[in-house]
Amino acid sequence: MHIPDGFLNSGVSIATGVVAAGAIGIGMVKARDELDEKSVPLLALCTAFVFAAQMLNFPVAGGTSGHFLGAVLAVVLLGPWLGSLVIGLVLLVQCLGFADGGISALGANAFNMAVVGGIFGYYIFYLLKRLLPRDKKFFLLSAGGAAWLSVVLASGACAVELAISGTTPLSVTLPTMLGIHAVIGVGEAVITTLVLAIVLAARPDLIRSYDYGPRMYELDEAEVG
Numbered sequence: 067m068h069i070p071d072g073f074l075n076s077g078v079s080i081a082t083g084v085v086a087a088g089a090i091g092i093g094m095v096k097a098r099d100e101l102d103e104k105s106v107p108l109l110a111l112c113t114a115f116v117f118a119a120q121m122l123n124f125p126v127a128g129g130t131s132g133h134f135l136g137a138v139l140a141v142v143l144l145g146p147w148l149g150s151l152v153i154g155l156v157l158l159v160q161c162l163g164f165a166d167g168g169i170s171a172l173g174a175n176a177f178n179m180a181v182v183g184g185i186f187g188y189y190i191f192y193l194l195k196r197l198l199p200r201d202k203k204f205f206l207l208s209a210g211g212a213a214w215l216s217v218v219l220a221s222g223a224c225a226v227e228l229a230i231s232g233t234t235p236l237s238v239t240l241p242t243m244l245g246i247h248a249v250i251g252v253g254e255a256v257i258t259t260l261v262l263a264i265v266l267a268a269r270p271d272l273i274r275s276y277d278y279g280p281r282m283y284e285l286d287e288a289e290v291g
Contacts, residue, residue, distance in 0.1 A: 067135070067224055067247070068160070068175055071168030075231040082227065083173020086154070089181050093151030100148070108272055109148060112140050117156045119257070121164075132250030135220065137183035138191060138213040139258045143265070145274045146188035153180035174227055178220045187216030191275070200278050202266060206259050213258035214251035221247035 101109065116136035123133045136156075141149030154176050160166040167175045191212035198204040221243040229236035262273070270276050 067178060067221060068157075068167035069171040069178075069224060069227070071170045073168070073231065073233050074171055074174055074227055078227050078231050079170055079173055082177035086173045086176035086181055089147070089150050089185060090154040090176065093147040093149075093154065096145070096147040097151060104272070105144070105148075109144060109152065112143055112149075113152045113155055115261075116140060116152060117159065120156060120160070132247070132253065134257055135179055135183055135213075135217055135254055136258075137179055137220075138187040138209060138216045138254075139261055141184050141188035142191060142209050142212075142258075142262060142275050143273055146185045149188065150180040150184040153184050174224075178223045178227075182223045183216040183220040186219060187212050188275075190215055195275070205276060205278075206263055206266070209262050210255040210259040214248075214255040217247050217251035217254045218244060 097109070116134070116139070119134040119136055121133070135153075137149065137153050140152040143149065144152065157167065157172065157176050157179060161169060161172050161175070191208050194208035194211055195205060198208055222240065225236065225239040225243040228234050228239050233239075265272055266276065
């Protein structure tokens with residue numbers, strides 16, 4: 067899903083870059099105001115995990131391959147703005163250090179993966195969590211569903227950007243991207259669910275969006291005290 071240089075026109079690159087920079091800028095402000103001794107290591111570990119996981123590709127079909135996005139995992143753990151900051155940092159290092167995605171397309175890649183995949187993915191997760199029963203398994207189901215959809219939506223945004231830039235027709239790119247990433251999204255959902263299940267079993271208090279179960283009781287006791 068990383069777009070290289072030369073595939074987008076300047077208008078698309080600038081527009082997506084402005085939106086992505088605004089979202090990541092909010093994440094930087096949130097980081098300054100909200101990070102403490104517990105959340106700083108979590109942010110660092112989450113960034114390192116997403117970076118390493120994105121470097122591993124797995125075969126899909128027809129000679130294509132996919133990789134873990136990690137946007138929903140990051141936003142479920144850290145919230146939408148800090149999570150989008152994580153994805154933005156990962157993309158910046160990949161672009162400058164590993165030539166994975168073009169410099170001129172960095173804003174578009176960040177828009178697709180950090181904004182569409184991360185921030186939009188978070189609110190999809192939030193909606194699912196509100197609609198489903200308040201239970202750990204439905205919490206994980208919400209995260210898995212949002213993770214799958216985040217990959218599909220991000221790939222759709224990429225297809226639209228390529229079509230607007232005149233690189234490929236939307237009628238060709240959109241169904242191809244959606245079809246391939248619908249399969250990739252299954253792996254995304256499985257990995258996201260497994261990681262969150264491990265964290266829930268060990269330290270549910272580390273997950274910002276987990277506002278029931280053990281963490282809810284801790285918060286209630288603090289309010290009473």
